Amino acid sequence: MVDRVRAAAGRALARVTGQALGAYQSAVLRIGVAGTWLLFLLREFPHRRELYGPESPWGWDLGRRLIDTNDAFTVLMWSDSAVWFEISYALALAGGLLLLLGWRTRAASVLFMVGVLSLQNRSVFMGDGGDNVIHLMAVYLVFTRCAQVWSLDARRARRGGGPGPGGSTDGAAGPVLWAVLGLVLAYAAVAGHLSAGWAAAFGALWAVQGLWWAVDRSDPQGEARAALDTLANIVHNAALLVIMAEVCLIYATAGWYKVQGSRWQDGTALYYPLGLDYFTPWPDLSGLLAGSGTLVMLLSYGTVVVQVAFPFTLLNRRVKNVLLAVMMLEHAGIAVLLGLPFFSMAMIAADAVFLPTGFLVRxxxxxxxxxxxxxxxxxxxxxxxxxxxxxxxxxxxxxxxxxxxxxxxxxxxxxxxxxxxxxxxxxxxxxxxxxxxxxxxxxxxxxxxxxxxxxxxxxxxxxxxxxxxxxxxxxxxxxxxxxxxxxxxxxxxxxxxxxxxxxxxxxxxxxxxxxxxxxxxxxxxx
Amino acid sequence: MDSNDPEGTVPGPRPVGVAGLSTPYRVLVALALGAVAVAACWHLALVFLHVAPSNTLSKRHARTIDDWIYPEFEQNWKLFAPNPLQQNVAVQVRAQVRDGAGGLVTTGWRDLTAQDTDAIRHNPLPSHTRQNELRRAWDFYTSSHDEEEKANGERGALSEAYLQRIAVRRLAGTYGGGDLLRIQLRGATTALPAPAWSTEQTDTATYYRELPWWTV
Known part of the structure; x- marks a missing residue:
């Protein structure tokens, strides 16, 4: 008995230190979240100044006053100039594109997070649930090795044959990017734009990248490189666990609060959103659906059942997969019916971390x-x-x-x-x-x-x-x-x-x- | 730790993970593993307490939770829960304008929400400026003011300024060549009718909440 426990523990240890688990799942999350953000920024491009820029009714001064009370991170508070805003928006777009492609993913993931946090925290009252999902995932993705497959980084590493000078750290772009980001970081720290916590966090990320590059170049097969790899696996696996738990919490919360609501209990809940002006881009379609009491009840009950049940279905692969498909379909429906395409895309991307590897590969x-x-x-x-x-x-x-x-x-x-x-x-x-x-x-x-x-x-x-x-x-x-x-x-x-x-x-x-x-x-x- | 693995004796390729490392590195990895595990559990525990209903633990450790969660891990998943919104709230505005002749003119009520609704209709990709801006600004205002329209603290003051700027922005160009002096906002709440297939009765009259006049 003791031996079996020991053996199991040994296997678990080998797993969480030896591999960055869920290569495809983390990649699909990366692509989904970055893609959602990128499309959102492109869609809002004509409205960017009203949302986050100089024309926003949530003026820079109002943003300043709110951020003074909560210390949220945003580079848009570094300056109120219109030029700086345009640069920041462009960088947010670039962060989305680079993370989507998986180009220099470690740096890109940080740029992506900075872009997401900067825009969203500048105007917190412009966002909705979709922004919230992207916000959280942007932070978590920084800690994952989310470019092991389906990325430009993976292609470069493969061409060079793995670690070492010809492989993952090949090329001048890495060191140049690192140097530029180092300068920006130094400027921000000296100019007093960063809180102590953020300065330490960015400093640590930057230092680790430098260390990784140096070790990878000098001794790709050495023990230090292997140790870094092991540490990166541990952090990735923990982050992936957090991401999965976060998705479960989203559904659990959404479901458990609904259970307490009288409208969800009497099976009429879905009728109401279908009549709200802000959530009916297709009133005829909504009206059609709202016209059937039976359908409304079945969908209302179904939503609650699926949301409450989801975390527990992870115990059974097959049930989980069925439910996953149902939830993705429901979100696709919400995208159209309630006019929430970006919220739905973000949720589908988050759901996708639970897709089976075989399906993703295919x-x-x-x-x-x-x-x-x-x-x-x-x-x-x-x-x-x-x-x-x-x-x-x-x-x-x-x-x-x-x-x-x-x-x-x-x-x-x-x-x-x-x-x-x-x-x-x-x-x-x-x-x-x-x-x-x-x-x-x-x-x-x-x-x-x-x-x-x-x-x-x-x-x-x-x-x-x-x-x-x-x-x-x-x-x-x-x-x-x-x-x-x-x-x-x-x-x-x-x-x-x-x-x-x-x-x-x-x-x-x-x-x-x-x-x-x-x-x-x-x-x-x- | 895995002790049946010879360390450093195998020439050539190195086993992945902790098995391929010598003792000092193993100690380092073990420490890191412990720290990361604690951090992940800590984070998840606090996020759970943040999203759960107020309870014994979250009340006792409210300060710790809020310090960890705000601002970057804030989240709210009560989507249409416990009950979905069952009324349409329209934000309307009227203005007091000094016209070219020097006289004071009070305009009629203008429905800003209706403008949003028009922009959302038949649009597969509604903009946040139409879907969230005014709607959430009004929520922000009502959640930071009492029944007598008295602001509670800094948030109340911020919400007033925000709502006022949205209104002024949307009024631009609607009052001719005069000077905009003051504006007044009101919320018009209309309950959705009960479903045709139910026996419920719902009062679908529109109720107004008028805010005081604000000098622009």
Whole structure:
């Protein structure tokens, strides 16, 4: 008994220190939240000055007086000039775009948070529940390794073969960004714009980034780098737990308060929002729905049941997934019916952290495949023959990259054996292939179009395909091949083939990685 | 800690996680793990107490909770709860204007909420300026004033200034060439009729809450 407890504790420890869990879930949250914010800022672009700028009825002086009482963080209080406001709004847009793309994600996540907090705290009375969700997630995302997949950072790391100078910290952009942000931080601190708490928080984030870069460049395989990686995993996993608990709290609160309401009890609650001027962009549609007492009652009761039940359904995978789909549909309905598109998008993004990995992987595959197909169609118009050359995996480039992949895979192979499971071994492969879906699918597959052969080349093609569905099962097959450069490259070629193959669904499944929660060995992205 | 893992003896690749580290680093990681775990639990506990109804614990530790939550972790998820709003509240304004001839003119009531409603109708992406600005400003005002329209503290004063600026902004260009001297706001509350399929009776008359005249 004691031994079993010890073993379980050991496994748990290995899990929370060895991997940043939920690579796809944190990525989809990143993309969803950043995308919502970006679209919101673009939609409000014509109204930006009225919302947060010099034309706002919530004037700078009023904002100042309120912030003096609550100490909220906003760079818009640094100056009341119109130019500074425009710069800040542009930076908020940039933060949203960069986080969406996952470019220099650590810095981008901080920029994103600064943008969100700055605009929202400047005019707190302009926001609603959607802004509230984005506000919280912006803070939490700073602590997550949310760019392990589906990001430019992941692509760069993959191309360079993981940690080290050629990989995740490659390029001059990182140090330049770091230096610029350091200067801004120093200015803000010296000018007295930051509270002690915020100065310490930003200072710590900045210092950690510098340390990470230095260690990654000087000794990518060293123990200090491994320790940093472990610490980053711990912080990420805690943040992901907080995010999931936060979503549960949102639903639990919304549900439990409703249970106490007489209108939710008598089943007429939904009728009322459908008659409120502020929440009826489509009065005919709302009226139609409000006209049926039975429907109103069923939807009212259903809403309460789903919200109250949601946290508990996490105990059962299948029930959870069904409920998740129901809630996402309900939010899509709210987006249209109540005219709350950004609130609904933010909630759907938050819900998405609970989506199963298999589904996310497949969805990513579909997205990559259709993107590749689109590009292929554009590219292949008129110049089928000319493209034949570049389509084959280039031997030189291929081996260089394969070597990198091999290095990464080697790192992975050992814990796989140690932990007695093939799962982690699949991780190296997972990362390599996620890229195949996302990037090769676009870059190489485009040219490969005319070459019908490529897709069919490696017999191994079937393996990742099976793996994608079967989760950790692919670990065995992939682990074997991943250590060798050529094999890894074959995997890529195959991925490319899959992406542009004939329009059968089968190709799509092959693109992305096998994955379970155990899909990250040593993520090169920080 | 995992003790059955040889440390530093395996040449080549290093196991991931704590298993791949030597003792000093393991101590560091263990300390960090403890600190992060405590921080996460602390945060979640306080957020829970913040969103839960006022209770024994949250009353006892109100100060600690508020210090942690405000301003950045503030949240409110009572969405349409416990009961949804069952009335339409329209904010209306009229103005006192000195016209070109020097005479005082009091305009008729202008419905600012109706302007919002028009902008929201058939718009798949309503703007926050139409959906939240006036609506929340009015909520802010009513929650920071008593029945006699007396402001409670700084928030009350802020809400008056805010509401006044919104009204003046929306009045711009509606009173000809004269000078705007004073404005008066009122809230017009109309209960939604009971559903056609229910037997309830609801008084759907409009009730007004008139605020004092404010000098602009």
């Amino acid at each position: 969805a990513g595959g579909w997205a990559a495949a259709s993107a590749a197909r689109l590009r292929l169609r554009r590219r292949s118009q008129g110049k089928a023959g000319a493209e034949a050359g570049p389509t084959l995996p280039q031997p030189g480039a291929g081996s260089a990259r394969a070597a990198g992949a091999g290095r990464e895979a080697c790192v992975v192979a050992v814990p796989g054996a140690g932990a007695g499971g093939a799962g982690p071994a699949g991780g190296g492969r997972a990362e390599g292939e996620a890229g195949a879906g996302w990037e090769v699918g676009s870059a190489e597959a485009a040219g490969a179009g005319p070459q019908a052969g490529v897709g069919a080349v490696p017999g191994a093609g079937a393996e990742p395909g099976a793996g994608a569905g079967a989760g950790a099962g692919a670990g065995a097959g992939a682990g074997a091949g991943a250590g060798h450069g050529p094999d890894a490259e074959v995997g890529r070629a195959d991925g490319a083939g899959a992406a542009h193959g004939p329009d059968d669904g089968a190709g799509e499944v092959r693109v992305p990685p096998p994955a379970g929660p155990v899909d990250q060995a040593r993520p090169a992205t920080s």
